[in-house]
Amino acid sequence: MKKTVNQKAWFLVLPVLLLVGFSAVIPLMTVVNYSIQDTFGNNEFFPVGLEWFEEILHSERIHDALGRQILFTSIIMAIEIPLGIYIALQMPKGGVWASVCLVLISLPLLIPWNVVGTIWQIFARTDIGLLGHTLATLGIDYNYSQDILSAWVTIIIMDVWHWTSLVVLLCYAGLQSIPSAYYQAAKIDQASRWNVFRYIELPKMMGVLLIAALLRFMDSFMIYTEPMVLTGGGPGNATTFLSIDLVKMAIGQFDLGPAAAFSLMYFLVILLVSWVFFTVMSNIDKQEG
Amino acid sequence: MNNAPVKKGFFSSKSPAIMLLYILFLMLPIYWLMNMSLKTNEEILGTFSMFPNDITFDNYIVIFTDPDWYWGYINSMTYVVMNTVISLTVALPAAYAFSRYRFLGDKHLFFWLLTNRMAPPAVFALPFFQLYSSVGLFDTHIAVALAHTLFNVPLTVWILEGFMKGVPKEIDETAYVDGFSFFAFFTKIFTPMIASGIGVAAFFCFMFSWVELLLSRTLTAVDAKSIAATMTKTVSASGVDWGVLSAAGILTILPGAIVIYFVRHHIAKGLSLGRV
Numbered sequence: 001m002k003k004t005v006n007q008k009a010w011f012l013v014l015p016v017l018l019l020v021g022f023s024a025v026i027p028l029m030t031v032v033n034y035s036i037q038d039t040f041g042n043n044e045f046f047p048v049g050l051e052w053f054e055e056i057l058h059s060e061r062i063h064d065a066l067g068r069q070i071l072f073t074s075i076i077m078a079i080e081i082p083l084g085i086y087i088a089l090q091m092p093k094g095g096v097w098a099s100v101c102l103v104l105i106s107l108p109l110l111i112p113w114n115v116v117g118t119i120w121q122i123f124a125r126t127d128i129g130l131l132g133h134t135l136a137t138l139g140i141d142y143n144y145s146q147d148i149l150s151a152w153v154t155i156i157i158m159d160v161w162h163w164t165s166l167v168v169l170l171c172y173a174g175l176q177s178i179p180s181a182y183y184q185a186a187k188i189d190q191a192s193r194w195n196v197f198r199y200i201e202l203p204k205m206m207g208v209l210l211i212a213a214l215l216r217f218m219d220s221f222m223i224y225t226e227p228m229v230l231t232g233g234g235p236g237n238a239t240t241f242l243s244i245d246l247v248k249m250a251i252g253q254f255d256l257g258p259a260a261a262f263s264l265m266y267f268l269v270i271l272l273v274s275w276v277f278f279t280v281m282s283n284i285d286k287q288e289g
Numbered sequence: 290m291n292n293a294p295v296k297k298g299f300f301s302s303k304s305p306a307i308m309l310l311y312i313l314f315l316m317l318p319i320y321w322l323m324n325m326s327l328k329t330n331e332e333i334l335g336t337f338s339m340f341p342n343d344i345t346f347d348n349y350i351v352i353f354t355d356p357d358w359y360w361g362y363i364n365s366m367t368y369v370v371m372n373t374v375i376s377l378t379v380a381l382p383a384a385y386a387f388s389r390y391r392f393l394g395d396k397h398l399f400f401w402l403l404t405n406r407m408a409p410p411a412v413f414a415l416p417f418f419q420l421y422s423s424v425g426l427f428d429t430h431i432a433v434a435l436a437h438t439l440f441n442v443p444l445t446v447w448i449l450e451g452f453m454k455g456v457p458k459e460i461d462e463t464a465y466v467d468g469f470s471f472f473a474f475f476t477k478i479f480t481p482m483i484a485s486g487i488g489v490a491a492f493f494c495f496m497f498s499w500v501e502l503l504l505s506r507t508l509t510a511v512d513a514k515s516i517a518a519t520m521t522k523t524v525s526a527s528g529v530d531w532g533v534l535s536a537a538g539i540l541t542i543l544p545g546a547i548v549i550y551f552v553r554h555h556i557a558k559g560l561s562l563g564r565v
Contacts, residue, residue, distance in 0.1 A: 090308045107316075114502045
C-alpha cells in the first residue's frame, strides 16, 4: 500500500512515545547514570568514568556467564529450529485435526514461566517425577540439582519443550501461505520430496524462519525465570546465565555500578544481533515486494 | 489446499506418528503436574504411581480458601487487565499512523519500539524498582501494569499494524469524503473492521503480562503480590508443599488453555509480532 506523507501522524504516535518513554527511557537513563558513578552510601555519588565498564570487560565471572549463555543459546537454537521445521511439515493441513494440534502445540507457550520451571522441577525429580524416576529406575545416574550435566540436559529439554512450538507455529503459518499451484507444478516435474522442500517450502518459509530465529535468540539470551526456578543457577554456578548473574549482582549484592555497566553492554549485544537480523529480514521483505 | 502425494524418503509425507509423539512429549509434563495436584502430599512422597490412587481436591480447596493464594490470582488478573487496556488504548492510534502515513522518523521509531521488546527484564528490574518507589507506586497494580507496557506496547503496535495493513485505504478516504471526522471514523467504522486484530492483540498482551515473573515480583511485596511470586515462595519450614504447588500451577495454565481456542488461527501472527 502506498502511504501518504503526513507529519501530523506524529500526534497519533505521541501517547505511545510518552508511555514507552516513561517506562523505558527514564529507567535506562538511571542505568547509564549508575554505570559511570560510585557511591559511599547516603546517596552521595561521584563520577568514576568508564571504570565499571573496564571491570566488567575483564571480569572472569561475567566471561563465564557469557560463555554459558552463548553455549545455551546455540544448543537450543540448533535443536529447536530444525525440529520445529520438521514438526511443521508433519502438521495436518486443515480440518479438525489441524485445530486440535494447533491448540495442543500452543499450550506450553501460554504457561507462566515460573510454572514451566515448577513443572520440570517436579517432572525431573528422582523421587516424585516421572522423568527422573524412570531414569533412576533404568540405572542412569541423574540428579539435576547435584550433577552439572544433568542440570544442563534438563534445562535444554525444558527449553525445547517450552519453545519449539513457537518455531512450529511460525513455520506452519509460512507453509500455509504457499499456493497449491506450486505443489502441482512440482508434481508435474516429478520433483522429489527433498527438492520440494529445498526449492519451494524452504525459500517460502525463510521470512518466518528468520523471525523465529530472531525471537528465539532474543528470548533465550534473556532467559531468567525457568532456570532460576529449576536450578537456581546451580549446581555451583553451572547454570548461571547472564540475566541470573545480573539480578544477583544488582538486587542480591546491590553492586549498582558494575551491574549497570553490565546491563548496558548486555542490552547492546542483544540490540546489535537483533539489528542484523532485522536488516536481513527487511531486505527479504523488499525482495518479495 | 490439496496435498500432492509425494515419494517416500527422509522427508517423507506426513506421518501422524511423529505428530503424536511430539504432542505426547508436550503433554506428559503437564499431565504429571495434574496428577500431582490430585494427590495428597503423603501419596506424592510415599508411592510412585501414574494415576492418583484416590483423587483428592484438597489442594485446590486450599487455594480457594487461603487468601494468600487466591489474592495472588486476583492481583495478577488486575494488573494484567490494566496492562491490556492501557496497551490497546495507546497502541491503536499509533498503529494506525504507522499503517497509513509516512512521517519523519517513522522507520526509526518503529524499530526503536521493537528494541524495547528485546530489552532483558533483568536490566530493568532495579531501575523500575527505584522509579516506582520514588513516585510512591511500589506494590501497586498500576506499577506492574505500567512496567509490562515496556514489552506489550511495542508488541501491540506491531500486531495491530499487521492487521490494519490488510484494510484497504479506500475505506478511509470514502469515509472522509462522506463527512466523517477522524475520531468518528476511527471509532465507528475502522475499529469494528479490525475487531479480530484487537482481540488477538489483547490476547497477547494478556498472555505476556500473565507469564512474566521477574518484574511483577520485583515491583510488588504484599498488597499487589502476583500469583507467580506467591508460587516461588511456597517453601516453608516443612519443605515444599508439592500438592498445592501443582494445583496452583494447573490453575495458572487454565486461562490460557481456554482462550487459545479462539485465537488458534492467529497465534502465529501474534507470536511473530504481526510479521506473518
